[in-house]
Amino acid sequence: MKQLAILMFCVFSVTTGEFAVAGILPDVAADLGVPVGQAGLLITAYAAGMIIGGPVLTALTTGASRKPLMLALLGVAVVGNIGSALAPTFATVLAARVLTALVTSTFFAQAMVLAVRLGPPERAATAVARLALGMSLAMVIGAPIGTVIGHHWGWRATFGGIGVACLAGLLLVARAVTDPEPGERRGSAIGELRVLRRRPVIGALAVTAVGNVGVLMVFSYLAPLMTEVAGRAANGLPMLLLAYGVGATVGNLLGGFVFDRRPQSALPLLLGALAVALVVSWLVATSPLPGAAAVVVIGALGFAVIPGMQARVMSAAADAPTLAMAVNASGYQVAAAAAGLIGGLITDSGAGPRPIYLVAAVLTACGLALSSWTARQSERSTLLRRRTPEWRTTR
Numbered sequence: 001m002k003q004l005a006i007l008m009f010c011v012f013s014v015t016t017g018e019f020a021v022a023g024i025l026p027d028v029a030a031d032l033g034v035p036v037g038q039a040g041l042l043i044t045a046y047a048a049g050m051i052i053g054g055p056v057l058t059a060l061t062t063g064a065s066r067k068p069l070m071l072a073l074l075g076v077a078v079v080g081n082i083g084s085a086l087a088p089t090f091a092t093v094l095a096a097r098v099l100t101a102l103v104t105s106t107f108f109a110q111a112m113v114l115a116v117r118l119g120p121p122e123r124a125a126t127a128v129a130r131l132a133l134g135m136s137l138a139m140v141i142g143a144p145i146g147t148v149i150g151h152h153w154g155w156r157a158t159f160g161g162i163g164v165a166c167l168a169g170l171l172l173v174a175r176a177v178t179d180p181e182p183g184e185r186r187g188s189a190i191g192e193l194r195v196l197r198r199r200p201v202i203g204a205l206a207v208t209a210v211g212n213v214g215v216l217m218v219f220s221y222l223a224p225l226m227t228e229v230a231g232r233a234a235n236g237l238p239m240l241l242l243a244y245g246v247g248a249t250v251g252n253l254l255g256g257f258v259f260d261r262r263p264q265s266a267l268p269l270l271l272g273a274l275a276v277a278l279v280v281s282w283l284v285a286t287s288p289l290p291g292a293a294a295v296v297v298i299g300a301l302g303f304a305v306i307p308g309m310q311a312r313v314m315s316a317a318a319d320a321p322t323l324a325m326a327v328n329a330s331g332y333q334v335a336a337a338a339a340g341l342i343g344g345l346i347t348d349s350g351a352g353p354r355p356i357y358l359v360a361a362v363l364t365a366c367g368l369a370l371s372s373w374t375a376r377q378s379e380r381s382t383l384l385r386r387r388t389p390e391w392r393t394t395r
Helices: 002-019 021-032 041-060 066-086 088-119 121-153 155-176 189-195 199-211 213-221 223-229 235-263 264-281 288-316 321-348 356-387
Strands: none
Touching: 002 021, 002 066, 002 088, 002 121, 002 155, 002 213, 021 041, 021 088, 021 121, 041 088, 041 189, 041 235, 041 321, 088 121, 088 288, 088 321, 121 155, 121 189, 121 235, 121 288, 189 321, 199 235, 199 288, 199 321, 213 223, 213 288, 213 321, 213 356, 223 288, 235 264, 235 288, 235 321, 264 288, 264 356, 288 321, 321 356
8 A cells, every 4th residue: 555655656746747837827827928828748749748748658668677667757757847847948848748748657657567566466556546536636735736836936846746746756666666577578578569459458548548538628619618618707716627627537547446346348438427517517617516426426426437447458468567558548648638638629610519419428428339339349369268179269
């Protein structure tokens, strides 16, 4: 439990750097003399670094020992965040953010595999959920704290604080975290890349990319949905975001608990419940109180599906889970990018932002259908292996 808590803190520290940027963008733009839109490239470049750099770096470091690699990755996160705090120009801040993004997915993947192996196999989803709680807390606590620090002591203090937190995580890992499989034989980069060709792995990764678009669309456009559609005051949005984050945290832990007990049916059930919640949100969208309650439910269900998605990827790629988890993290970023694009097109249309709920429900239903199909394919493959005579499997 102690080691899992340390890994959770490290995930919290690293991912706070991703979420906190949004709250200090105007401060960065004003201080460095660039438009806010240009400063937004810090978010875009970070996402691109995770999407592209994470899987590539993970593949290149396949043969490295897990704990020394994690220490090195945390060291790069320290350098990237402190470098962001000290950078004299926007270009150097951008370069420092990209450097930090390159190690984020790889560290998360390494920490995820280690967290699962620290506990019993039947509680894998619970371990995933607890580690992912660090990411949820980065959204609920880390980002608001980073914003407050930035507004009071400057945006450089925000990055400096994140760098110090990453350094503390590095020291804790070095002192207290042990690899349960120090002599683990890890394959080559080519061997791990071959795992990504398997249908169960591709299916599990596709579920992550498709199944998260809807809920991320609602989160990305929560402000216009609440102010323009529900008629809530803009000054109430911080509390609503906090409520969403609390729901997400509870849902994340609940999702891991449910998946460990019903690994075959939990993910389709939760995706189905999320699709229904999105439709209900569309029905009550113009009512401030029911609309706000629906948003909290969406946050809970949206994060409840994540442990099951991640556990499925790890199960499908059991002999190369680290690279698969890095690619899975990239899939989540792809979903976020798609959510921003589709949600923007809907919001700018004549219908306004309200149809986002219905489109999100349809996309979530697509994730549900894909999840059910991949689960049936996996069961069919298992049955075929059991029915195939041993002499045929060893030829």
